[in-house]
Structures are given as C-alpha cells and as structure tokens.
Amino acid sequence: MTPRHDRRLYPWGLLVILGVFLVVPLLPYALAEKDSPILxxxxxxxxxxxxxxxxxxTTQVAGVETGVLIDDGGERWRAYRxxxxxxxxxxxxxxxxxxxxxxxxxxxRIRIAGGRSGRTxxxxxxxVRGVHWFTALVFLILGLSGLTLLYGKWVLIPLLGPEGFAVTARVCKQVHNYSGPLFVVAIPLLFSVFLRDNRLDPKVDLNWLMRLGGHLGGRHPSAGKFNVGQKAWYWIAVLAGAVLCVSGLLLDFPNFGQGRGxxxxxxxxxxxxGVIILAFFLVHLYAxxxxxxxxxxxxxxxxxxNWARQHHDLWYAKLDGNSDGEGPE
Ligand code: HEM
Ligand code: HEM
Structure with missing residues (x-):
C-alpha cells in the first residue's frame, strides 16, 4: 500500500472509531425489552x-404525533438515560x-529541557488564537451547563436544595439552548484554521504513538507542528463537535416536523x-x-x-532558517 492510500485511511479509521464509540453505548438501548407487560x-x-x-x-390537534397519547419509546429512552x-x-x-x-x-510537570533560551x-x-479562544469559551459554557443538566440533580440538590437547583437548572437550560448555535459557528472555523497542520503523517505519527510521545522514557519522538496526540484531539473535537451540533439543533428546534423517536x-x-468530547478535553487540559x-x-x-526543539523538532527544523517563526503575528 502506498503512503498516499495510507494517509487516506487514517481519517476514515478515526471516523470508524468515533462511530464505534457512539454506537456501542447505544446497544443496550436498541436491545432493551420493547413491550414489558405491566402486571x-x-x-x-x-x-x-x-x-x-x-x-x-384521532385528534383535531394539528402537529406531529398529536394523536399518540402515550409514547412507548419515551419510557425506554428515560430508563436508558x-x-x-x-x-x-x-x-x-x-x-x-x-x-x-x-x-x-x-x-x-514536563520542564523545558535545558531551560528557556530567551529566543521565541x-x-x-x-x-488562529481568536478562533481557538472563541471555541474554548463557548465549549466551557456548553460543557458546564450541559453537565449541570445531566448531573445537577445529584451534585447540586444537596448543596442548593431543590428550589435552588430548580433556578440553576432553568438558567443552565436557557444558556445551553442559546449558546449551542454559537458552537455551530465555532466548529467549522476550528476545522478550517487547524486543518493544514493536523493532516496525518503516518510514519512520524506512528512512531510518536508507539513511544507514547516520550512518556515511556527514552528520547523524545519526533513531531511536526502538532504531534499525533494533538491531531487526535483535533479530529475528535471536530467530529464529536459536528455530532453535537446536528443533534443539538434537532433538540433546539423541535418545530421542524421531527417526531419523538x-x-x-x-x-x-x-x-x-458530549461525554466523549469532555473526556478528551480533559486530556487536552492535562497537556x-x-x-x-x-x-x-x-x-x-x-x-x-528550546520548547519547540524538544517537542516539535521537525517543525523547529523547518523554521530555523527563518528564526522568527512562520506566518503573521
Ligand atoms: C480552557 C480551555 C483550553 C485551553 C487552556 C487550551 C489551550 C491550548 C493551547 C495552549 C494550545 C497550543 C498547543 C500548541 O501550540 O502546541 C491549544 C491548541 C489547540 N486547542 Fe486548545 N485549549 C482549550 C480548549 C480547547 C477546546 C475546547 C478546543 C476544541 C473544542 C480546543 C482545540 C484546540 C486545538 C484543535 C488546538 C491545536 C492543536 C491540535 O490540533 O490539537 N482547545 N489549546
Ligand atoms: C461542547 C458541546 C456540548 C456539550 C458538552 C453538550 C452537552 C449536553 C448535555 C450533557 C446535555 C444534557 C443531556 C441530559 O440532560 O440528558 C445537553 C442537552 C442539550 N444540548 Fe448540548 N452540548 C453541547 C453542544 C450543544 C450544541 C452545539 C447545541 C445546539 C446547537 C446543544 C443543544 C442542546 C439541547 C437543546 C439540549 C437539551 C436541553 C434541555 O434539556 O432542554 N448542545 N447537552
């Protein structure tokens, strides 16, 4: 197989991995008892x-599924959630x-080998920084408000009491609903500005991966502008972000004829x-x-x-002729 084919396989591989991550947790839901009799x-x-x-x-009320009095799937969805x-x-x-x-x-902490050189x-x-921080800000708002909706009942009721939590949940729900569309703007921007340097380079990336970025000891493996750990975060953020945007819009605007299912x-x-992107975000934050x-x-x-030479030697080598770095400030 030529390297060209190899390179094309990587994004597909990531897509399959994300698909498996998304679909496998849904299996218990799909296999659950559909019609449990109530005795x-x-x-x-x-x-x-x-x-x-x-x-x-039959009903005279116009709208999607208005004739369905009891939605059986809703019980399954609630139990699975x-x-x-x-x-x-x-x-x-x-x-x-x-x-x-x-x-x-x-x-x-991982210190700069040989200390700072003083040359930047x-x-x-x-x-790029503007797009990154816009995405990060919207992400933090969505993550915190989303987690409050999912776990606030257990974490916040003991602290705030039921009335206090009711107010917090109402605010978080509104904040989440209104900031969601901003993420729909942020994700394509993030995708565009970081795409060039997050394309996979199988030989360098596999070597970095096999040595876990130097965490196993030994010489620090080579990397270009971004190492494969960063590339994985980029692709997870973009792909899981796209799933969050599409599913979030379907939830945000229920008035476009979509049914309960x-x-x-x-x-x-x-x-x-949401859980996948938050878990990988924790790794990004750790780094x-x-x-x-x-x-x-x-x-x-x-x-x-010195930091560039230690962690991104191939990028450093590419730059060194032009020692001020690349692109505009
Ligand atoms: C408080 C939150 C965050 C902090 C402190 C932070 C910090 C950083 C820093 C310092 C870098 C530069 C790394 C380098 O140049 O080698 C970086 C890169 C990056 N960040 Fe963040 N970030 C945050 C949140 C996010 C979020 C929420 C996303 C996406 C949803 C994100 C996506 C990226 C991407 C794509 C890169 C380029 C490297 C790569 O491709 O992985 N960051 N971040
Ligand atoms: C960083 C990205 C995001 C994360 C981590 C996230 C996380 C979550 C979580 C954990 C929930 C609660 C689920 C539950 O209670 O079972 C939720 C609900 C929801 N999310 Fe997101 N979300 C994100 C992005 C978005 C986006 C981009 C949109 C819209 C475009 C959106 C719209 C919604 C809506 C409408 C709900 C239902 C809220 C309700 O209960 O009324 N989210 N999200």
Missing amino acids: VPNPGAELWRDARRAQAG SQWLTPYGASILGGVFGVLVLYLLMRG LRRHSRL LMQLSHLFHTIA VIAMEGVFEAMVKGRVDA
Whole structure:
C-alpha cells in the first residue's frame, strides 16, 4: 500500500472509531425489552394498556404525533438515560479525571529541557488564537451547563436544595439552548484554521504513538507542528463537535416536523458525544497544565525555541532558517 492510500485511511479509521464509540453505548438501548407487560390487577389498567398499544388515535390537534397519547419509546429512552448514560458517563469522566490528576502528581510537570533560551518563535497567528479562544469559551459554557443538566440533580440538590437547583437548572437550560448555535459557528472555523497542520503523517505519527510521545522514557519522538496526540484531539473535537451540533439543533428546534423517536435518538447521540468530547478535553487540559511553555503558544502566539526543539523538532527544523517563526503575528 502506498503512503498516499495510507494517509487516506487514517481519517476514515478515526471516523470508524468515533462511530464505534457512539454506537456501542447505544446497544443496550436498541436491545432493551420493547413491550414489558405491566402486571397490575386493575380493570381500568386495560384502558391505558390499549392506549399505550395503539400507534395513534384521532385528534383535531394539528402537529406531529398529536394523536399518540402515550409514547412507548419515551419510557425506554428515560430508563436508558437514567440507568446507563448517566452512571456510565460519570464513571468515564470521573475515571479519566482521576487518572490524569494521579499521573500529574506522580510524574510532575514536563520542564523545558535545558531551560528557556530567551529566543521565541511565532507559532499561532491572531486569527488562529481568536478562533481557538472563541471555541474554548463557548465549549466551557456548553460543557458546564450541559453537565449541570445531566448531573445537577445529584451534585447540586444537596448543596442548593431543590428550589435552588430548580433556578440553576432553568438558567443552565436557557444558556445551553442559546449558546449551542454559537458552537455551530465555532466548529467549522476550528476545522478550517487547524486543518493544514493536523493532516496525518503516518510514519512520524506512528512512531510518536508507539513511544507514547516520550512518556515511556527514552528520547523524545519526533513531531511536526502538532504531534499525533494533538491531531487526535483535533479530529475528535471536530467530529464529536459536528455530532453535537446536528443533534443539538434537532433538540433546539423541535418545530421542524421531527417526531419523538428522532428527538430521543438525537438526545442519546448528543449526550454520548458530549461525554466523549469532555473526556478528551480533559486530556487536552492535562497537556496544557503539565507541559511548561505551551500555554503562551495560545496566549501570546509565541513559544521558546528550546520548547519547540524538544517537542516539535521537525517543525523547529523547518523554521530555523527563518528564526522568527512562520506566518503573521
Ligand atoms: C480552557 C480551555 C483550553 C485551553 C487552556 C487550551 C489551550 C491550548 C493551547 C495552549 C494550545 C497550543 C498547543 C500548541 O501550540 O502546541 C491549544 C491548541 C489547540 N486547542 Fe486548545 N485549549 C482549550 C480548549 C480547547 C477546546 C475546547 C478546543 C476544541 C473544542 C480546543 C482545540 C484546540 C486545538 C484543535 C488546538 C491545536 C492543536 C491540535 O490540533 O490539537 N482547545 N489549546
Ligand atoms: C461542547 C458541546 C456540548 C456539550 C458538552 C453538550 C452537552 C449536553 C448535555 C450533557 C446535555 C444534557 C443531556 C441530559 O440532560 O440528558 C445537553 C442537552 C442539550 N444540548 Fe448540548 N452540548 C453541547 C453542544 C450543544 C450544541 C452545539 C447545541 C445546539 C446547537 C446543544 C443543544 C442542546 C439541547 C437543546 C439540549 C437539551 C436541553 C434541555 O434539556 O432542554 N448542545 N447537552
């Protein structure tokens, strides 16, 4: 297989991995008992059972599924949300957070080898930094308000009481609903400004991956402007971000004729993609906190030359002729 074919396979591979991540957690939902009988010896219950079984009755109310009195799928969706999504999402996010904090405490920060040189190189233009921080700000608002909707019941009711939580949840719901469309603007911008340097380079990327970016010890593996860990974050952010945008718009605007089934499925995909993007975001944050000299890349747009040589030697080598760095300030 030629490297050209190889390169084309990588994005597809990532797409398949994201698909598996999104679809596998939905299997219990798909396989759940569809019609569990309610064994209550009440003659009136038969009436409700009939209403539940009927696909649709007749009504003069105009609109989608207005003739459906009891939505059977809603019960399945509710049970799946509270019995699977919520606890497994919490275990994944809590687990990733715990492992990263432990690793940071054990390993400490990654210092610039040989200290700072005092010579800085241009790394990100004002436009790129603007797009990045706009995306990050909207992401933080959406993440915090989304997590409050998902977990506030357990975390905030003991602190704020039921009335306090009701107010917080109402505010978070409105904030989430209104800031969602901003993310729909941010994701294509993020995709465009970082695409060029996040294309995969199989030989360099595989070598970096096999040596886990130097975390296994030994010489720091080579990397271009971004290493494969950063590239994975870029592609996860863009792909899971796209799933969040499409499913979020379907939830945000229920007035476009979508039925309850599609809304329920959108909600499940939305929450699974939300957990995936938040888990990988924690890794992104770990890298920024753990690595000395990286934060300034996105704040000032410049990095120390020794940092560049240590972590992105191929990028450094490409620049060195033009020692002020690349592109506009
Ligand atoms: C408080 C939150 C965040 C902080 C402190 C932060 C910090 C940084 C820093 C310092 C870099 C520069 C890395 C380098 O030049 O090697 C960076 C790059 C990047 N960040 Fe963030 N970031 C945050 C949130 C986000 C979010 C929410 C997203 C996307 C949804 C994101 C996507 C990216 C991307 C795509 C890059 C380029 C490197 C890559 O392709 O992975 N960041 N970030
Ligand atoms: C960083 C990206 C995002 C994250 C992490 C996120 C996360 C979440 C979470 C965790 C929930 C709660 C699910 C539940 O209670 O079971 C939720 C609900 C929702 N999200 Fe997002 N979301 C994001 C982006 C978006 C976007 C881009 C939109 C719209 C375009 C959107 C629209 C909605 C809507 C309408 C709901 C339902 C709110 C309600 O209960 O009324 N979200 N989101």
